[in-house]
Structure formats: C-alpha cells, structure tokens
Amino acid sequence: MKRLLLAAVLALSAPIPAAVPALAVQPDEVLPDPALESRAREISKELRCLVCQNQSIDDSNAPLARDLRVLVRERLKAGDSDAGVLGYVTDRYGDYVLLRPPFKATTLLLWVGPFAILLLGGAATALFLRGRRGVAAGADTVPLSDDERRRLDALLRKDDA
C-alpha cells in the first residue's frame, strides 16, 4: 500500500518540475551549434529587457526581448566576441541594458556606496563601543579629592563598628 502511494505521488509530481521552467527562448530561435547557443544564453542573461525592466532578455517573453535574442545570435554567428555583442547592444541602448553595470565614474556611488556606508557605520560603532569601555573602566571618572576620601573613610569606619 505504502509503495503504491509512493508510486502514485511520484507519478503525479514527475511531470510538474519538468513543465515549470517555461523557457522564454523559443525553439526557432535556438542555434544549431550548441557551443554558440550556450554563449548566446549567457550573454542574454546579462542583458536587461527594457520593456519589463527587472527581467533579462533570456527570461522575458516581450517581443523586444525576442528581437534582441535573435540579434545576439546573429552577431555571434557573424563572429563577434561576447564583449563585442554586449558592445553592439550598449551602443544602441546604453549601459542601462547591462544587468551588471560597468565600474565607471558615473557608477562609482552605486558600486562604492554600500561599502562606504558599512565603513562609516563600523567606524561609528567602534567609536561608540570604545567610549563605553572607557566609562566601564572608570577612565573618565575624576579621582576623589582629599576631602571626599576622608568622608568616605569615616563612613566605612562607621560601617565596621
């Protein structure tokens, strides 16, 4: 019975994972040369679909994404290098199409900003903690004056008696 159940569950679940990752890349777009096709896939993952901006053209079903996928494959067939294909597209659409923006003067804040903030926060925390340790150790406490010491001694003696 258990085995039968297991078989049923397996039989039911098997086709689902196979069907879920529906490819945006249509069969008629795929290049016959598998090496070239895999390069095309990798490049497509780097390029932003401008219509649905948080998808790569490899993921998107938008007509423009399809046109760009076909274009990428044409450039590869024409003998372009991977960088050459990316350059071809950025010449037309700007750096914005790259899902990984290049490190340039205009993108400095984007790349360095988070680390700068982390550093700043770290420095502030370190300073704060250093200050607290000082307080705990009594570093910033004024030593007792002679008068205070006498009063303290008197109080302590009273306690002892």
Added chain:
Amino acid sequence: MRRLLYLLPFLLFIGVGVAFYLGFQRDPRDIPSALIDKPVPSFELPPLPGRPEGLSAERLKGDVTLVNVFASWCIPCKAEHPIITRLAREQGVTVRAINHKDKAEDALAWLARNGDPYASIGADLDGRVSIDWGVYGVPETFLVDRQGRIRFKHVGPLTPQVVDEQILPMVKHLRGQG
C-alpha cells in the same frame, strides 16, 4: 550637543523621505538614450507599398526633422497623432516616421483613418532599424538636426507640454544654428 544627536534619526528619516519622494516621481520608463548627440544610425527603409518615398539616414540631413516611431497597433500612438499633425501642419515642422513592426495594409488603413502628417514613412517590418535607433517602446520621437545628429528623444506619447516646453524651443534653436 547630546540633544542634537537625538535629532539625528529624525533628520535621517526626513532625508530618506525626500529621496523617496523625488525618486518615485521619476518615470522608470524614462531611460537616458545612448544616442543623444550621435549621428543617426545608418539605415535605409523602404516606403509603404504604393508610396514614393521611404526613409534613410541620408534623407534626414539638411533639415531639422522630427522622427516619430509609430505602429497601427499602438494605442498611445493614436493619442499623440493629433499633436504630431498640428506640429507638422501648424508649426511647419518636418515630421517623418518609422512604421514599427506593422502590417503594411494596417498601417495604410490607420493613416487613411487618422490622417497622414508625415513627409515620408519608412516601413520597419522586422523592427531591426528600430533597435539601431535604441527604440524600446513605441511611440518614441526623436529630433534630428541638420547634420543628421539625434539631439532629443521622447519615449511615450507626445503631450502638448513636451511639445511647447521642449520640442518647439529645440526646433527653433536648431534651425537657428544653420
């Protein structure tokens, strides 16, 4: 001094608030064009069937020209069409068009129905020339100077505001440049 430190979170909150307020007012569709101040890509588009003239890079030299990318299936194109027609007929701006991924008979029927203010139209059936122009959503409108360089781009339908505040002053300026 200590007091001011307590104000810091509040001030940070105000700062972040202002940043978001301004940030969300920007149109995420508005991507800066890589082609501004560059010469128009070299291209040659055939005319729609039965018409004498298509569109080419050569044709865009010599006059300040508005290049409008449109399609009959594009609803906002219809919305901006009266504005473009007025620009061409009343303001005397030369307007040419790229017909983007359209069927010729649909495009011709659309022009017959809505009017045709274009000096000439190039038919970009597969959308490849549009990619060379960096087009990612019709309608898009470019302003090309006499030397054939792209000087301005607007994505989405033209509005009277864009025409009055950006396009007309720019046309005047570019025409003055000789």
